[in-house]
Amino acid sequence: MRQIPMLDLRLEYEYMQADIDVALKTCLEHQKWIFGPEVKKLEDELAGYLGVKHCIGICSGTDSLVLSLRAQAIKLKNQEYFNKTDEVITTSFTFTATGDAILRSGATPVFVDIDPGTYNIDIKKIKDYIKSNQNVVGIIPVHLYGQSCNMDEIMNIAEEHDLFVIEDVAQAFGAGWKDKKLGSIGTTGSFSFFPSKNLGGFGDGGLVATNDDKTMELVRMLLKHGGKDKYNVDHVGYNARLDTLQAAIVLAKFKYIDEFNSKRRQVGDQYNEGLKDIKDIILSECLTDAFHVYHQYTIRILNGKRGELQNHLKEKGVSTMIYYPFPLHKMKVFGDGRSKSFGNLENAEAAAQSVVSLPVEPLQSMEDTSYVIDCIKGYFNG
Ligand SMILES: Cc1ncc(COP(=O)(O)O)c(C=O)c1O
Structure with a gap:
């Protein structure tokens, strides 16, 4: 059975093997494992690609969020951490790390609901919350599944209320909003090189992108223990460097990012066409100004049939995943007064109950995608 x-990361490795093997061999020869030449090369190349002044390699996407937030606390408040009264607005329908990073920076996450069509943060809810709350210092929009939030509206709100914006681009490397690459629009952009990401390494890794010199300087200090001089530090820092080896792998894979994102978009288009007439499925909405890179292809299954559909697909050899089964405001870690929820977050809760993601491997054949579509049709028609 298929x-x-x-x-299929092995398939991708085989496709890029020559480039990756040379990259690894080069590292083995120069032996510069910490801040080796590949780290700077990656930072420079990605800054050019994203259209930002600075890129800074970090050990993970999570740490890139934490360091970006800490840099804002130091820059704006002249203190190491935010106060608990400082609030950062984000979506409840994201990976835990987005909310956790806010906690780790000392601030309080304020979870607002999502738009049920795109699964991204509901901009109207951000406006409504800010109208009656004076303590908001920033917003973390998450470009979920590879699709941009409406960055025009978010930047307008930020400008009006003097807020920082940290784009969580972990799932959307190469995606765009109008003529801009995501991660280049907010105060900073946070990327993840987790192996399954659109641009992933062979382990953990991340990146901060920014046009702001002060933020760049602070993030560079924080990632190596908190000082310009590692043996005489100014801030409460971390060991959060990006490994040379991961930088070398990401650099080798970067050559393929546009090709792979375009292949992901082809898979997405094929699913959109093949699944559009099934009445128990709702396809995600795509914004016309967003260049979607389909980190995930996610649909909503109506009438409580998600579990049964997943079992049916499993029997046919088709993997599926649920991103995410629990919205953040339902998790224990965000309880005990550590976070705030604005309103009832019903769209995030409904999404957690009904979404399912289908295979999107850039090298997946059209036949394989058709097979997945046929299996889904078989379930609903049979
Ligand atoms: C939306 C989002 N934010 C943050 C992260 C954290 O990235 P990492 O796993 O590299 O720490 C991830 C990745 O899993 C993510 O999907």
């Missing part, structure tokens, strides 16, 4: 995994 097996269709969510992603």
Whole structure:
């Protein structure tokens, strides 16, 4: 029986093997494992690609969020951490790390609901919250599944209320809003090189992108223990460097990012066409100004049939995943007064109950995608 995994990293490695093997061998020869030449090269190349002044390699996407937030606390408040009264607005329908990073920076996450069509943060809810709350210092929009939030509206709100914006671009490397690459619009952009990401390494890694010199300087200090001089530090820092080896791998894979994102978009288009007439499925809405890179292809299954559909697909050899089964405001870690929820967050809760993501491997054949579509049709028609 055909097996269709969510992603096939071995297949991708074989496709890029010559480039990756040379990159690894080069590292083995120069032995500069910490801040080796590949880290700077990656930072420079990605800054050019994203259209930003600075890129800074970090050990993970999570740490890139934490360091970006800490840099804002130091820059704006002249203190190491935010106060608990400082609030950062984000979506409840994201990976835990987005909310956790806010906690780790000392601030309080304020979860607002999502737009049920795109699954991204509901901009109207951000406006409503800010109208009656004076303590908001920033916003973290998450470009979920590879699709941009409406960055025009978010930047307008930020400008009006003097807020920082940290774009969580972990799922959307190469995606765009109008003529801009995501991660280049807010105060900073946070990327993840987790292996399954659109641009992933062979382990953990991340990146901060920014046009702001002060933020760049602070993030560079924080990632190596908090000082310009590692043996005489100014801030409460971390060991959060991006490894040379991961930088070398990401650099080798970067050559393929546009090709792979375009392949992901082809898979997405094929699913959109093949699944559009099934009445128990709602397809995600795509904004016309957003260049979607389909980190995930996610649909909503109506009438409580998600579990049954997943079992049916499993029997046919098709993998599926649920991103995410629990919205953040339902998790214990965000309880005990550590976070705030604005309103009832019903769209985030409904999404957690009904979404399912289908395989999107850039090298997945059209036949494999058709097979997934046929299996889904078989379930609903049979
Ligand atoms: C939306 C989002 N934010 C943050 C992260 C954290 O990235 P990392 O796993 O590299 O720490 C991830 C990745 O899993 C993510 O999907």
